[in-house]
Amino acid sequence: MPYKSGKIIIGVGVVLLGLSACASYQxxxxxxxxxxxxxxxxxxxxxxxxxxxxxxxxxxEGSGTAGNTARRTAVGAGAGAASGAVGGAIAGSAGRGAMVGAASGATYGLLSAMFGSGTxxxxxxxxxxxxxxxxxxxxxxxxxx
Structure with missing residues (x-):
């Protein structure tokens, strides 16, 4: 099961990397x-x-946007992992909850930095x-x- 989760996270990362390439000003x-x-x-x-x-x-080109994106992604991952662990503990699987929460939080942090006020x-x-x-x-x- 962890192998499948890793493939999903890698797939999401590839898609997000492709989206970030499109976000460049010309x-x-x-x-x-x-x-x-x-x-x-x-x-x-x-x-x-x-x-x-x-x-x-x-x-x-950038004025610190890469650093802001990394910071928002890390903060999102931390917040997601914490909330996912709590939810997972209640449901009986804190480890899996933390993993899903971290991936969701990192994705949210990255997307908000890319498409929100961080861009x-x-x-x-x-x-x-x-x-x-x-x-x-x-x-x-x-x-x-």
């Missing part, structure tokens, strides 16, 4: 003459290059750097989303 480019001449694939490559250049120059836009230094890099290449950035 610059939105205006389809000016330059953008139309190079196309979306080249524009996407230029965005990646500008983002890497920003990071290598010291501008960090923040990239720092202004980072977006300004990427915007200028793209502007120097010939693009017009209309915003980030």
């Amino acid at each position: 610059p939105v480019l205006y389809p000016n003459a330059y953008y139309q001449s190079v196309g979306k694939m080249v524009a996407d490559q230029d965005i990646r290059e500008c983002r890497q250049l920003a990071e290598s120059s010291g501008a960090r 923040a836009q990239p720092s202004s230094a980072y977006t300004n750097f990427v915007n200028r890099c793209l502007r120097d290449k010939g693009y017009e950035v209309t915003g980030w989303q």
